[in-house]
Amino acid sequence: SHYCRDNGLLLHIHRAMHAVIDRQKNHGMHFRVLAKALRMSGGDHIHSGTVVGKLEGERDITLGFVDLLRDDFIEKDRSRGIYFTQDWVSLPGVLPVASGGIHVWHMPALTEIFGDDSVLQFGGGTLGHPWGNAPGAVANRVALEACVQARNEGRDLAREGNEIIRRACKWSPELAAACEVWKEIKFEFEAMDILD
Template identity: 45%
Template structure:
């Protein structure tokens, strides 16, 4: 095996200026400045072959306001690196100056409650089921019944896009009919998360603009569309004064394994930076995996303005959010009123 200090240094080098050999062009740049530094290695309690490595990067290594560039460096090649059996990104402290190059959520918790005129209680939502197979008319009927019964929001599920049994435009029309009827009947502001996820950015723009024209207050995207597309839609939503919900579809492919991948807390930080207003943040009692303290750490990451080290919640760094607005954590994963 490789010495843990040597492995940490190799990861730092591979994710910054180093390559597989020494090259003469190293002399043409200030490598001592731009090279990442592994400054601390601690054993993981209760193990003899796992270690926490703390690595610092020069801020100039990253393009301003670009999640794609940030992730290309931090998680680009190193996760396939032979020097380590497994590698997991547990947490990041993003510097104040770099945070200020991102827009953050356009709406935030307070403004969303003001738009909905709902205070002092959780916002109640649900997902239409069955999530696949309903016609547009029946889908809209479920939306109306749920909102009329007291929900604030209904939502599309992650894999409802524009399938043969229900095209997106048909779904949007019937959903907004249900939203408007329930709002008229209750006198409350209602909404349905209309999933605008599509195969191209142009199609997503078309669907989002159609939802806006119909009067929707919120649209939804999936994490699987990628960081650049998420930032692009967040910029559009800010200009359109639309709430943007992010479904974390696909996150467990790299967040669930305990010794390899990325902790979802890091995804929470990236998504708050990108500008989404909502994100699924899990729950303890539903059908999906969730450790109570770790889930609380996710929620705190999205809601607090200042983060403090809390190892029980897996928060490894103090961090200021540089006045970026809060992102609403959505309790998700098979919860129901019988668990209340």
Template identity: 35%
Template sequence: MTGIEYDDFLDLDYEPTGTDLLCEFRVAPAEGMSWGAAASRVASESSNGTWAALTVDEAELTDLSAVAYDIDEESGTVLVAYPSDLFEAGSMPQILSCIAGNIMGMKAVDSIRLNDCEWPEQLVSSFPGPLYGSAVMTEKLDAVGRPVLATVPKPKVGLSTDAHVAIGEQAWRGGVDLLKDDENLTDQPFNPFEERVERSLAKAHELTEETGERKDYLVNITAETEEMLRRAEFVADHGGGFVMVDVVTAGWAAVQTVREHCEDLDLAIHAHRAMHAAFDRVPTHGVSMKVIAQVSRLCGVDHIHTGTAGLGKLENEDTPGINAWLKSDLFGMNDVLPVASGGLHPGVVGELIDVLGPEIGIQVGGGIHGHPGGTEAGARALRQAVEASMQDVSLSEYAADGHDELQAALDTWGSETPR
């Protein structure tokens, strides 16, 4: 027989193995709680511990204890190693129930944030990862040597199907690759799903022929899981190459199911991160956007919003670091195409590409449709801004060389970022 207590979950001499899932937490111990006591409780509660000391027959016990193996009081970080056998292979809900579950509400800490994870091959190989990843740039679109360009019709809800299709036509003709639904447009009476998809994809096919560039549509299929599968089939039946899922609000089990279904349909998955800030905006608590992006890659999305590196309207975050992880080697798993979105316009595109590089998606809404010349002119201005960046020419110089749409955008918005 052996007794199990909190101290058993703290070992600052422990050397992680290659099969451990390693998690970095930012922790603020509660009043009267030492760093060691707080760290051991994080490891205990997120694996196989409990508040009371137990006496257990070792012959009947599988050792699945997590170990807090490093504490940095200055930075407030605690590193915890989890044995892979603690987790159900291929089940993201079960994994997150451990490493981001009850510990988020423990009284032993005033706050706790899951900052980062280092995933072992044993767990990574149990997930499918993206079907395409950044390869969508050339395998499904014609974005060779430049970012993929997308736009959401504005206002993002309330437009009729006629208006939605007309805006898509103008944007595609102006040089955008992808029309995109926003997070809260699904199947409402003012713009029903099936009519919108059928007519928009038909127009995308027309514009593909007209422009000589492949045009497509990121269709928001977010709904109850079975309905999402039906909607994905509808998109595939009408020649679409992409679906979009609000991954946080839909839930990771649903995302995994959609990923499996979309492989049979040859559909790439665009991940909208709506609700992510409920977990990652407060820097001392919750789950970081980097971890949300990691989970998304494992579950199999092909592109995901990762922020604008402070150049848009949303809260600044470590967009370059997140993007680097999404493109990093992960035991051969496909990468993910990062997408910058939120308050962008042609005047900030040059700096955005300088910071994030050209292998990204750029999604612009109001910065296209608010152009004084209308949507098509706004799309041309965005495309011209990208062309200038790819040629290493300043936006002002490129605009002055006969690119009137870009000049009008610069006159309207300059290079300021909105709030």
């Protein structure tokens, strides 16, 4: 991390292989411990799980990871897996990265879960657009802008998210095409990260 700081580079911390350490019930450690260690290692952004998409996770637990990564002071909140108050003092925060199977229909949930201080990494959700990469990027950006505007107007993204995206499709043919491609794509499985 010192090299990155000295040379103006961002340090991305990928969570590949984390499951070997934190998804085993009989050994290992919980991802919240890894998140703290990775923050202390000096990374700038890290895959944190998404709640939606294929990097599953329980919503409250993932929100706990996000708090631990980017907030300076985190109150004890057992419902989020935060078992004691954490004061990071002046240690820089880390931006959570949402990626893995996410697409335009996930944007309302991603906006609600991660807010403004995050990285939304759409791989296949961009590259899988039927018209190519650039229209895929446009579709994602239009969906994000529509959700941020709706949130800022006080609308309920959890309840109105699909309608917000549908209305934005009227102004963006790129988004309309992406919505058609991704309408049936779902990842349905039980989360491994649970409080027990």
